[in-house]
Amino acid sequence: MHLIWLFASLVVLASAGTSQDSEQKRYDNHRVYELNISNNVQLKIINKLTELSQKYDIWKEYNAHTKQMHVMVNPSEEKRFQLFLRLFNINNELLIPNLQSLIDNESVANARYSTTFGWSRYNSLAEIYTWLDGILAAYPEVTEGSIIGQSYEGRDIRAIKISYKEGNPGVVIESNIHGCEWITSATVTYFINQLLTSEDEQVRALAENHDWYIVPVLNVDGFVYSHEKDRLWRKNRQPSNTSSCVGADPNRNYDSHWMEQGGSSDPCASNYAGAYAFSEPEIKAMSDYIISIKDKLNIFLGFHSYSQLVLSPYGHTDLEFPDNYDDMMQVAKAYADAVEAMPYGSVYQIGSSATVLYFTSGGAKEWAYNEMDIELSYTIEFRDTGRYGFMLPPAFILPNCEEAMTGLLAMMAESDKLGYLKPKYVL
Known part of the structure; x- marks a missing residue:
């Protein structure tokens, strides 16, 4: 039952499409999570998510020794992502709550010495x-x-x-x-x-x-x-x-x-x-x-x-x-x-x-x-x-x-x- 539901969800993700280039791409409310992967099922789920949708991006790929990976999540997928984390019991830590704020802060700091x-x-x-x-x-x-x-x-x-x-x-x-x-x-x-x-x-x-x-x-x-x-x-x-x-x-x-x-x-x-x-x-x-x-x-x-x-x-x-x-x-x-x-x-x-x-x-x-x-x-x-x-x-x-x-x-x-x-x- 869960596998059928998962497959359907992934199909939705796969058909979501990708955004076109804009003048300057923004990352408002994009979040970065550190995931602690404890089994192969969890790893396959996360890899499949990132493979089928460009609304996820792996910043730091999975390492078999540390058992960790870093993933950036588009805000439109946040609820779905949280559901996957709970459903598959994936321990996680929020590293960056709003990526655009870091980009904005960087731009302001750069401008001081322009x-x-x-x-x-x-x-x-x-x-x-x-x-x-x-x-x-x-x-x-x-x-x-x-x-x-x-x-x-x-x-x-x-x-x-x-x-x-x-x-x-x-x-x-x-x-x-x-x-x-x-x-x-x-x-x-x-x-x-x-x-x-x-x-x-x-x-x-x-x-x-x-x-x-x-x-x-x-x-x-x-x-x-x-x-x-x-x-x-x-x-x-x-x-x-x-x-x-x-x-x-x-x-x-x-x-x-x-x-x-x-x-x-x-x-x-x-x-x-x-x-x-x-x-x-x-x-x-x-x-x-x-x-x-x-x-x-x-x-x-x-x-x-x-x-x-x-x-x-x-x-x-x-x-x-x-x-x-x-x-x-x-x-x-x-x-x-x-x-x-x-x-x-x-x-x-x-x-x-x-x-x-x-x-x-x-x-x-x-x-x-x-x-x-x-x-x-x-x-x-x-x-x-x-x-x-x-x-x-x-x-x-x-x-x-x-x-x-x-x-x-x-x-x-x-x-x-x-x-x-x-x-x-x-x-």
């Missing part, structure tokens, strides 16, 4: 690129700019290399692969600035004894769209040949265990993996860039939000681990311990993606590790753990930046201690 580039507000792509031009002009001896490719909509994808001397071990940083994760490009621009301007002895050593290859905004189209149309836009903006839905998840599109776990073949899904590996121009550009410098790279870092995690491969399985997994965890622990020791007291968990976050394949760090032989490859998920989610207020930008700098100092020191920072090429 005339200056800095880390008191979130900057647009145009502002970041103008700032980057200024950096390249001010430090021509140690910086080099490049365009690594173009997005689907024809925007330049830019990189900056910072090198004080030849022969340094190399670190590549990929940032803002997901459009809505604004804290990532904010943090990486702060990091670039510190490498060039800081007088701190440790930061100077970090800057001058490593070569840095940094892409501040990889998903340029999605980033612009998140600023102009939909604050929560995740994917890129390449249309599908089989659907009216737009965009793929760039971090499911690398050619490493593509479509094995955690990616969708549905173009309307937020984790749509693309038509084939490297089908997305942004990922093809980034992979070509890394291939061109692979012999100079010792470490790969992907900046993401949110959850406060330092993640290693693998994402496609929790039954196998990299050969140097213990070393990876030792380096990750150095980052987490350094951040937690700061006055903010932020706690970062460490582990593989599949064990700590959720199953995922076709990701950047797995490709870097498996195909490019970059032995230390990580995803760093910045603040927070769900109170604000992707909508981290501008007041937390600088604290997050400071934590990232402190964590990276510790991470690099531990990597060196374990012998991972020996130059990979001979001059």
Whole structure:
């Protein structure tokens, strides 16, 4: 009886349709819940809801170890959702009662500093690129700019290399692969600035004894769209040949265990993996860039939000681990311990993606590790753990930046201690 009722309800949801793009998408009274999943029936119910209706969106996918997931619910589905929670006895906590209020507060805070580039507000792509031009002009001896490719909509994808001397071990940083994760490009621009301007002895050593290859905004189209149309836009903006839905998840599109776990073949899904590996121009550009410098790279870092995690491969399985997994965890622990020791007291968990976050394949760090032989490859998920989610207020930008700098100092020191920072090429 319940199954028949459930099926009928899901059919109604499936036929509800999707809203069209507006000038600026609003999220009035959209709520975000943390769900504690205790059995497979509960998990199947939630997954089916989110699969059949775009009025639900999974912000944080289910993890078999934590038993938790985060789901955003359209207010038109709130009563139905509550009914499902009660019917299937799903424990839950309301994290965000009104998403639009966070977006509005962010806009107000950004407006206070609208005339200056800095880390008191979130900057647009145009502002970041103008700032980057200024950096390249001010430090021509140690910086080099490049365009690594173009997005689907024809925007330049830019990189900056910072090198004080030849022969340094190399670190590549990929940032803002997901459009809505604004804290990532904010943090990486702060990091670039510190490498060039800081007088701190440790930061100077970090800057001058490593070569840095940094892409501040990889998903340029999605980033612009998140600023102009939909604050929560995740994917890129390449249309599908089989659907009216737009965009793929760039971090499911690398050619490493593509479509094995955690990616969708549905173009309307937020984790749509693309038509084939490297089908997305942004990922093809980034992979070509890394291939061109692979012999100079010792470490790969992907900046993401949110959850406060330092993640290693693998994402496609929790039954196998990299050969140097213990070393990876030792380096990750150095980052987490350094951040937690700061006055903010932020706690970062460490582990593989599949064990700590959720199953995922076709990701950047797995490709870097498996195909490019970059032995230390990580995803760093910045603040927070769900109170604000992707909508981290501008007041937390600088604290997050400071934590990232402190964590990276510790991470690099531990990597060196374990012998991972020996130059990979001979001059």
